[in-house]
Amino acid sequence: xxxxxxxxxxxxxxxxxxxxxxxxxxxxxxxxxxxxxxxxxxxxxxxxxxxxxxxxxxxxxxxxxxxxxxxxxxxxxxxxxxxxxxxxxxxxxxxxxxxxxxxxxxxxxxxxxxxxxxxxxxxxxxxxxxxxxxxxxxxxxxxxxxxxxxxxxxxxxxxxxxxxxxxxxxxxxxxxxxxxxxxxxxxxxxxxxxxxxxxxxxxxxxxxxxxxxxxxxxxxxxxxxxxx
Amino acid sequence: xxxxxxxxxxxxxxxxxxxxxxxxxxxxxxxxxxxxxxxxxxxxxxxxxxxxxxxxxxxxxxxxxxxxxxxxxxxxxxxxxxxxxxxxxxxxxxxxxxxxxxxxxxxxxxxxxxxxxxxxxxxxxxxxxxxxxxxxxxxxxxxxxxxxxxxxxxxxxxxxxxxxxxxxxxxxxxxxxxxxxxxxxxxxxxxxxxxxxxxxxxxxxxxxxxxxxxxxxxxxxxxxxxxxxxxxxxxxxxxxxxxxxxxxxxxxxxxxxxxxxxxxxxxxxxxxxxxxxxxxxxxxxxxxxxxxxxxxxxxxxxxxxxxxxxxxxxxxxxxxxxxxxxxxxxxxx
Numbered sequence: 001x002x003x004x005x006x007x008x009x010x011x012x013x014x015x016x017x018x019x020x021x022x023x024x025x026x027x028x029x030x031x032x033x034x035x036x037x038x039x040x041x042x043x044x045x046x047x048x049x050x051x052x053x054x055x056x057x058x059x060x061x062x063x064x065x066x067x068x069x070x071x072x073x074x075x076x077x078x079x080x081x082x083x084x085x086x087x088x089x090x091x092x093x094x095x096x097x098x099x100x101x102x103x104x105x106x107x108x109x110x111x112x113x114x115x116x117x118x119x120x121x122x123x124x125x126x127x128x129x130x131x132x133x134x135x136x137x138x139x140x141x142x143x144x145x146x147x148x149x150x151x152x153x154x155x156x157x158x159x160x161x162x163x164x165x166x167x168x169x170x171x172x173x174x175x176x177x178x179x180x181x182x183x184x185x186x187x188x189x190x191x192x193x194x195x196x197x198x199x200x201x202x203x204x205x206x207x208x209x210x211x212x213x214x215x216x217x218x219x220x221x222x223x224x225x226x227x228x
Numbered sequence: 229x230x231x232x233x234x235x236x237x238x239x240x241x242x243x244x245x246x247x248x249x250x251x252x253x254x255x256x257x258x259x260x261x262x263x264x265x266x267x268x269x270x271x272x273x274x275x276x277x278x279x280x281x282x283x284x285x286x287x288x289x290x291x292x293x294x295x296x297x298x299x300x301x302x303x304x305x306x307x308x309x310x311x312x313x314x315x316x317x318x319x320x321x322x323x324x325x326x327x328x329x330x331x332x333x334x335x336x337x338x339x340x341x342x343x344x345x346x347x348x349x350x351x352x353x354x355x356x357x358x359x360x361x362x363x364x365x366x367x368x369x370x371x372x373x374x375x376x377x378x379x380x381x382x383x384x385x386x387x388x389x390x391x392x393x394x395x396x397x398x399x400x401x402x403x404x405x406x407x408x409x410x411x412x413x414x415x416x417x418x419x420x421x422x423x424x425x426x427x428x429x430x431x432x433x434x435x436x437x438x439x440x441x442x443x444x445x446x447x448x449x450x451x452x453x454x455x456x457x458x459x460x461x462x463x464x465x466x467x468x469x470x471x472x473x474x475x476x477x478x479x480x481x482x483x484x485x486x487x488x489x490x491x492x493x494x495x496x497x498x499x500x501x502x503x504x505x506x507x508x509x510x511x512x513x514x515x516x517x518x519x520x521x522x523x524x525x526x527x528x529x530x531x532x533x534x535x536x537x538x539x540x541x542x543x544x545x546x547x548x549x550x551x552x553x554x555x556x557x558x559x560x561x
Contacts, residue, residue, distance in 0.1 A: 046295065046298070047291065047292075047295045050291045050294050050295055051291040054286060054290050054291040054294075055283060055285065055286070056283075058284065058285075058286040058290060059283040059284040059285070062284040062286075063280070063284060068284075068286075068287075071284075071286075072286060072287065072290060072293075075286070075290065075294060076293070076294045076297045076298070079294050079295075079298055080297065080298050080301055080302075081486055081518065083298050083302060084302070084519075085486065087388065088384070088387065088388045088484075090391070101485065101486070102486050105485060105486050105487045105488065105518075106486075106488065108487070108489065109487065109488040109489045112489050112532065155276065155279040156279045156280045159276055159277060159279050159280045160280050163277075163280075177236075177239055177241045178239060178274075178277055179281075181239075181240065182241065183240070183241045183242065183243060184236055184241045184242065184243075185243060187241075192483060192485060192549075199232040199233075199235075199236065200232060202232065202235060202236075202241075203231060203232040203235055206235065206273055206274070209273075209276070209277075210273050213276060
C-alpha cells in the first residue's frame with residue numbers, strides 16, 4: 001500500500017446534515033459553524049459540529065485511550081470545553097487543531113485520573129536531528145519487517161500495545177500525523193510545539209516502535225511487495 | 229534530504245512546496261536512487277502501523293448524547309411553570325373543621341405548648357452550635373474557592389485578549405510570580421476588588437488596608453526599602469504559576485492550553501514551601517488551567533508532582549511544559 005496519499009488538510013467544508021429542526025448548516029466551514037455558535041444564532045450549528053467530528057474524533061480518542069467508555073467521556077468533555085470556550089476562539093484560526101488540542105489535553109487528564117499515564121523521560125529518546133538515517137540503517141540490514149510473520153489480530157494488538165507504551169509526547173505526535181492524517185504544521189499547532197519538534201518526535205516514535213519490533217525476536221522473512 | 233522529511237512525505241504530512249521538493253529530489257538522476265531506496269525502507273517501517281489503521285466507530289448516537297450532555301451542563305436548572313389544562317376553581321373561605329376547634333384549646337394547654345417549643349429550640353441550639361462553627365469555617369473556605377473562581381474568570385479574560393496568561397518577564401526586578409495581580413488589577417482592570425486575591429481571615433485580609441500595587445508603584449519602588457515588601461505582598465494570599473523554561477533557559481509565555489491537570493494558581497506556600505497556611509486543617513485550593521478549582525488536603529498536595537517546587541526541587545520555573553510550579557508572590561521564575 002502506498003502510504004503517500006494526498007491528504008486534504010484543513011477543516012471539513014462539507015458538513016454532515018444536522019438532525020432535527022434548526023437552521024441551514026449545509027456548506028458551512030467549521031469556523032463558520034463555531035461563529036454561529038458564538039453568536040447564538042443557529043441552534044443546529046453546535047450539533048452539526050459535534051456530528052461532523054463524531055467518527056473522526058472518537059476514533060482518535062479511542063485509539064489514544066485504549067478504552068471505548070473513557071473515549072466517549074472524553075469526547076463529551078471535549079465538546080463541553082468547546083462550548084464553554086467558544087468565545088475565546090480567535091478569528092482567523094482554524095477550528096480543527098483547536099479541537100484536537102482540547103481533546104488531547106482532556107485525554108491526558110483522563111489518563112492521569114485513571115493512573116494510566118506513564119512519564120518516561122525523553123532523555124532516553126532515540127533519534128533526532130543528529131541521528132538522521134538510523135531508521136533506514138536499522139531496516140537496511142533486514143530483508144523484511146517483523147510484521148510480515150504475524151497473524152493479523154496478533155499484529156494489531158501488538159501494535160496498539162507498542163504505541164501505548166510510547167512516551168506521551170511521541171504517542172500524540174504519531175497519532176495526530178499518522179492516524180488523523182494531519183500535516184506536520186497542523187499537528188504542531190495542536191500540540192503547541194515547533195514543526196521541527198513534531199518531525200523529530202514522529203521520527204523518534206518510529207525508531208522506538210521498530211526497536212520494539214526487532215526486539216520481539218521474530219524471524220524476518222523476505223520482504224513482500226505491497227499488493228502482492 | 230532528511231529522514232524525517234521522507235517520513236512526512238510518506239504520510240502526506242508535508243506542505244505542498246515541501247512535497248514538491250522531495251519529488252524533485254526523488255527524480256534526480258544522481259540522488260534519486262538512494263532516496264527511493266530509503267523511501268521504500270521507511271514505508272516498510274510504517275507498514276506494521278497499518279495493522280491498526282481502520283477507524284474505530286463509537287456507539288450509535290454519541291453526537292446526540294454529547295449535545296444533550298453539554299446542554300445539561302450549561303443550562304441553569306429551572307423548574308418550568310407548566311400551564312394546567314383545568315380551569316381554576318372559584319375560592320371561598322373554608323368552614324372551620326372539628327380538628328380546628330379542638331386545637332384552639334384552653335390557656336393551660338397553650339402554656340405547655342410554648343414550653344415544649346422552647347425546650348425544643350434550646351435542644352436544637354445545643355446540637356446546631358458545633359455545626360454552626362463548622363459552617364463558618366466552611367463558609368470561609370467556600371469564599372476562598374469563589375475568589376479563585378473569580379480569578380479564573382479574569383485570567384480567562386486576559387488569555388482571550390492576549391493568547392496567553394499573565395507572564396512575568398524572565399529576568400529583571402519584576403520577574404516575580406506575584407506580578408499577575410498588578411497585571412490583572414491595575415493594568416488591565418480585570419479584577420474589580422483587590423480583596424479577591426486575599427484568603428478570608430488571612431493576616432493581609434485582617435489588616436483591612438491591602439491594595440494591589442500598580443505597575444507604576446512597582447517600578448518606582450525598585451531599589452528602595454519598599455520594593456521587597458511589595459514583592460512579597462503584591463500577589464496576595466495566592467501563588468501563581470512560575471511557568472517553565474526551555475532548554476536554552478528562556479522563560480516561555482504561559483499559554484492557555486486548557487489542561488485540567490495543570491495548576492495555574494493555588495494557595496500560596498508558607499516559608500517552608502511544603503504547604504499553605506491559608507486555611508485550617510490542611511485544606512488547599514488549586515485553580516487549574518481549564519478553569520476548575522479543586523479542594524485538596526495537604527497530604528494529597530504533591531501526589532503527582534510537587535506543587536511548589538520544580539523537578540529539581542527548586543522554587544523556580546518548571547523544567548519542562550508539564551513541570552507545574554506555583555510560586556509565592558516574591559518567587560522568581
